[in-house]
Amino acid sequence: MSSNNNKLTVLLSPCNYVGPMMASIGMAEVLRDAGHRPVFAIKRDWIQKIQRLNFDFELMEEPESDSSAVVMDSADKNAADNEEMLANRTPMEQLISVFTTIVDDMIAQMEIEKPFLNNIIAKVKPNVILIDHILVNPTIYNSQVPYIMSYSSNPLNLDTCIEDKRLPPGALGLSVNGDNSNWEVYRQQAKDSRLDSWYRYRDWLLKYGCPVPDKYQLFYPSPYATIYMYPKELDYTDIRPLPDTFHSFDNFRRTGNEDVFEIPKQLSQRSGKLIYLSLGSLGSANVDLMKRLVAILAKSEHKFIVSKGVKHDKYELADNMWGERFIPQVKVLPIVDLFITHGGNNSFTECMSFGKPMIVLPLFFDQLDNAQRVEDKGYGIRLNPYECSEQQLLQAIDKILNDKQLIEKCNKTGKRIQNEKNNEKFVKLVENVSKLKK
Template sequence: MAKKAVKKKAARKVVKKAVAKKPARKAVKKPKKVIALFPEAAFGPALNSVGIGQALEKLGHKVVFLSDPGFLDVYKGYGFEAHPVNLSEPLPPEEMAKFWVDFINGHIPNFRKTPFDQIDNYVKGCWEMIVETAKWAEKDLPGVLDRIKPDVVCVDNVILFPAIKHYARDNKKPWVRIISCSENEIEDPDIPPHLSGCGEKDKKGFASYRKRFNEVIKPIHENFNGFLKSVGEKAYPLGQFFEASPHMNLLLYPSAVKFKRRHRLSPKQFQYLEGCVRKDAAYKVPKFKKNNDKPLLYVSFGSLGSGDVDLLKRLITTIGKLPVRALVNVGDYMDQYTDIPANVLIDKWYPQPSVIPQVDAVIHHGGNNSFTECLYFGKPAIIMPYVWDGHDNATRVEETGHGFKLDRYEWTDDVMADRITRMLTDKKMKAKLKKTSKDMRKQKGPVKAAKVIDGLLRRKKAA
């Protein structure tokens, strides 16, 4: 998709004088501001940032992406300039692909565990790798920033990249933190700990999760603090790997599901975007061999969750017996599927923001893009979480009445059929979703984000 430049026209009055006319002066174009977006190397943050980038370009700014080499083509595919920043040891593409396949397959047994029981394996393993990404970024990032010279840097990650703070400080430029996961990434004693999947009133669960998380994470955190000291940064308290930006923090979390905090987040420093849905390729729903007059479901467990082939096969079989149709995202595992029911179509990828508006309900893993897009388009969802903030979003979708939480493995055909039927027929849920969708659409998340960032650039002095 080619990038479109925003043209500005200046209207000038012609002042008539008795003797002669003054020649009209040519409009002077303001130089574009350079805005660098640096999302985590995952599709959720990456595609959220694409939406923000698209809106920033419409305001006339130049948007560049800083990216793990494996995601460069994602941004280039949307027409953006992208610069590589290694977040791990450089490997040939085929070796990197094998690494991630092995990583996913190795953790599939952990998908069956509770959020608490995942602390010792999946969560621990992820934080070990995340700390290493911060160390690797420090090798490339200072030079990339000095070369690009951005007027503002926006980072969407769960860990500090010290080079961004240093660049902002040394050049008197603002930096923005984007929180694309659940809002509990910004801690508060009265809301569930990030990744815990606790309900909002489960104070005992809060304490239990925080205690175990800190016990397991302590040696990893000490390693990270050692790295911070080596680059001139102060140590973080146990359990903390990032900080709020003093300039601005953008939360994608929708207001309809946000928590009641003990400590209010000041709008001068924190803004809720109500999601950040990007524009994607148009999608036309194909004809099915069966049930073309029945409700349409969309099923996707994300790039990681698609590796859980046995679960998707079981779900496809169950849906095949119901009076519905379904589009199912199976990722890079197409060759492992045979005997697909006549009311099901599978593919390796769907332009999700173009698909969800056309379906009646969604079954997904709780990733923040899927979570916010369902709310944005007013679609009920069954969330079957397996890791990370999927647990938080699954709990939240049910306790706010926007859908259902369902264990990925402990369900029967009858339970699944019941939840699908209730999603399609629950009038109270539909009314709530309609209101939430209306409120979110009014905010226009990407446009709001672009205006907030643009406002930072207009300040005479950065905070």
């Protein structure tokens, strides 16, 4: 139960993407387990997911007029809306696409959602609002309710609000130990790419009486608390200490609502180590890439659980594999020997919390930074999913599975995360913020 014996109502308002939603679900589960009441402000495509987890919710759009209408699943919609991000382009090209497309889209969406969110806040009367967004939301800023800004991304990307020249620019997959001669050139190029969007963003904030972030800056931290999720063994705080109002947490691990996962007989009866492959909701929608990886892994002596994703019916798995459209990841990770992942922040931190080594096949944005950090800190191997050879991927698998030192290092980190009970600190933080007045 909650430490102060007072049940709080916490409104969670993540932007409408899989990563922020999954991170928010993890936080909501922690709060519910502590005796508080989480309520989600969501779009229609998340209804099924939130209902399965038995959370209260309010819609930020009109209900479907036709009750028999089929609402596209959230994962399907995210993959359909963001297919361009799956292209094999340079990190800078991907970064420019993210900022020029998503920033404008988020502003437009927040404008549409404004009356709904205002009504939700008035109806729910939250003690605290948790917002997972890369932009300032004027409705929440002006609500008079204390709010916590959550940033579900690699902390390098905090350079859009706190710049530090000791670190490389985010979302490019650069090593802190690498050649830094072009860092400022890349940083400025990224800034310039979002300048037109920033001016529109600035004017929009001014319209609603919000302070304007510094030039190029996307959000300003909450005056109450700003949080992010990242294992401290891989964080950058040894180079860039953060303000006292910033709080990091290793993982808000989702418990899931599935029964205990049992290894299918077709795999349990095979020899070899058990490996889990997942490229996330976006990556798994790239059928050509999934076919490429399946063809390579079919030649491995090991066995694989595969998260097939939204286009699960577009390709077949090999004999040494089993998979379905959705895999209960938090049930599977504890029983596997290795995780082959796209490096999305939720998957990445969940893997660390279970103490598993990983091969990261990053696709875009902060996945590139997570992959590089894993390699820099010796928790796994980074490979290019589009360009790595059959030999490189198969050898990387065997190298990790035979590296007892690496496996023990990962296991030690997982035990540390599970024993430190960071979630209790998160609950206490939310409770403390609820007592603050704007």
